[in-house]
Structure formats: structure tokens, C-alpha cells
Amino acid sequence: MSLPQHTDATLRYQQQVENSRNYVLPFIMQEFPDLNGLRVMEIGCGEGGVLTPFLEKGCRCVGVDLFPERIELAKGFLGDYVNNGQLQLIAKNIYDVDFFGEFQHAFDIIILKDAIEHIPDQDKLVAYLKELLSPRGQVYFGFPPWYMPHGGHQQICQSRVLSFLPYIHLLPRPLYRGLLKAFGEHDGTIRELMELVDTGISIERFEKIVKAAGFDITQRKYYLINPIYKYKFKLQPREQFGWMKGIPFVRNFFTTCMYYMIRPKRGN
Known part of the structure; x- marks a missing residue:
């Protein structure tokens, strides 16, 4: 959300x-x-x-x-x-x-x-x-x-669950991307969040x-x-x-x- x-x-x-x-x-x-x-x-x-x-x-x-x-x-x-x-x-x-x-x-x-x-x-x-x-x-x-609970800016997710779920950005990259896709996040949101994996x-x-x-x-x-x-x-x-x-x-x-x-x- x-x-x-x-x-x-x-x-x-x-x-x-x-x-x-x-x-x-x-x-x-x-x-x-x-x-x-x-x-x-x-x-x-x-x-x-x-x-x-x-x-x-x-x-x-x-x-x-x-x-x-x-x-x-x-x-x-x-x-x-x-x-x-x-x-x-x-x-x-x-x-x-x-x-x-x-x-x-x-x-x-x-x-x-x-x-x-x-x-x-x-x-x-x-x-x-x-x-x-x-x-x-x-x-x-x-x-x-x-590394903080929402350091990946996951609060921008449309999914209410993902937006409040702490530390998910620390998952291995394939698992993190797969989780975002599984919850139906838009491609643009996924791209932005994955870019943060590299720049955080x-x-x-x-x-x-x-x-x-x-x-x-x-x-x-x-x-x-x-x-x-x-x-x-x-x-x-x-x-x-x-x-x-x-x-x-x-x-x-x-x-x-x-x-x-x-x-x-x-x-x-």
C-alpha cells in the first residue's frame, strides 16, 4: 500500500x-x-x-x-x-x-x-x-x-503486506525480485527497488x-x-x-x- x-x-x-x-x-x-x-x-x-x-x-x-x-x-x-x-x-x-x-x-x-x-x-x-x-x-x-528495517524503500509497494514488512530488501536478489512479482508489484516499482539494492x-x-x-x-x-x-x-x-x-x-x-x-x- x-x-x-x-x-x-x-x-x-x-x-x-x-x-x-x-x-x-x-x-x-x-x-x-x-x-x-x-x-x-x-x-x-x-x-x-x-x-x-x-x-x-x-x-x-x-x-x-x-x-x-x-x-x-x-x-x-x-x-x-x-x-x-x-x-x-x-x-x-x-x-x-x-x-x-x-x-x-x-x-x-x-x-x-x-x-x-x-x-x-x-x-x-x-x-x-x-x-x-x-x-x-x-x-x-x-x-x-x-540494512535498517525499511532501507530498501519497500514502503512504496502497492501491497500492504510488503510495504510494512521489514528487512525483505536484504533477501538474495532473485528471491527479493520473485517476492515483489508474486505480490503483483508494477514493473516500474520493481525496477526502482532493485536499483536500490545496488545503491543503498x-x-x-x-x-x-x-x-x-x-x-x-x-x-x-x-x-x-x-x-x-x-x-x-x-x-x-x-x-x-x-x-x-x-x-x-x-x-x-x-x-x-x-x-x-x-x-x-x-x-x-
Whole structure:
């Protein structure tokens, strides 16, 4: 059973705004207490809800998404900010030469909220982001560790059983695909879920990539209950237990969301 926000863009936008205002924004403000005038980019901006609180704080923002239809939705919600020049919305690949030429070393904050787990070549991406940051710039990441109960995003399944069934994405690939087919999931849904098998990312893999790319972690937060689950499952957000944070690998199975801030190592 897919959730209402999967088909209702206005509801999805409103939930993005509330989640960003209450959780993402305060986390980033630990590193940037005064946001006014900062340049902020979100990769995979969708309807633009995550950027909205940053626009309200006076940031100059760029939202990038590969899907033009989602950029058009964002323009509908945030047209006033586009018209006054505070916001650019772009349907483009960030690796395009003209994008890089316009935005090299441009951003104080880059946001990837529920995005990196969908992106191939994550090593390449994280290293590339360094070229888009200003000298004081940092990158925010928020993502569900792959091994957590719904790390495969199976909540998008039409089947009510599959959408709530934990850890099924950890089955061997043929069994997982066969299960999705047996419950009548659409080919597009199956393709999206199987792609996540290749791109889903763990806590340890993420931190290894960050270190190899020459970044330091300036902030991290583990959530036992992801803030976004307020909307998906009517659960109140809760940070992870202190003792669980310290158990490598095992913590992935019980941590439903990670927040990070990273910055290039000094001298890199």
C-alpha cells in the first residue's frame, strides 16, 4: 500500500517543509548559526520543500533535480522566490560542464536529503561536491542506512503486506525480485527497488567514502526513529541509544536515519 504522499505532491511538499524546518534546519544551524545570505543548493530537490525554510531564513538557493516535472512542481510552490531572484530551479545533471562552470566553488551549504541512497558512483559524487563548495562550505546528508528495517524503500509497494514488512530488501536478489512479482508489484516499482539494492549505503561505507574523498565529519546524528516516520507510520522521532551508536555494522539494522555534516579537510 503506497502512502498518500507518494501520489499527492502538495502533501509531500508540506511534509518536506515541516521535516526540514523542525529537524534538518536546526541540525545544519549547529554549523551555520546565521544563515542569512548564504548560498545553498539541494541536489534532488523534488518539490522544493526542504529548501523552503532556508529561503525563509534569507538564503539564496538553487534546487537541482533530474526530473523536469518535479522542477515544475517546485516552481508552482515556490514561484515567488523564483520571481524575486532568491531561488533558481534547474532540471539538469550536476556533472554537466555548464553547470560546473556556473557553480564551481559557489555554495556554502549543499543538501542531499534522502538522495545519496539513490545515486550510483557515490565515491565520485562525494569527491565532486568538494568542487562546488565555497571555502567555508559544508555538505549535509540525510539517508536511511541500507540494512535498517525499511532501507530498501519497500514502503512504496502497492501491497500492504510488503510495504510494512521489514528487512525483505536484504533477501538474495532473485528471491527479493520473485517476492515483489508474486505480490503483483508494477514493473516500474520493481525496477526502482532493485536499483536500490545496488545503491543503498551503510553507515560504515558512507564514512569510508567521506574519509577517502578528503572530508571531515563535523556533525552526525543517529535516529532510532526517523523524523519522516511521523508522516509514514505516525511514530514520534527518537534519537538512537548511545550504546547502539558504538556497535559497528549492527547499528545499521536499528538506525533508521543518519544526519551528517561534512567539510573538506583543511588544506584539501
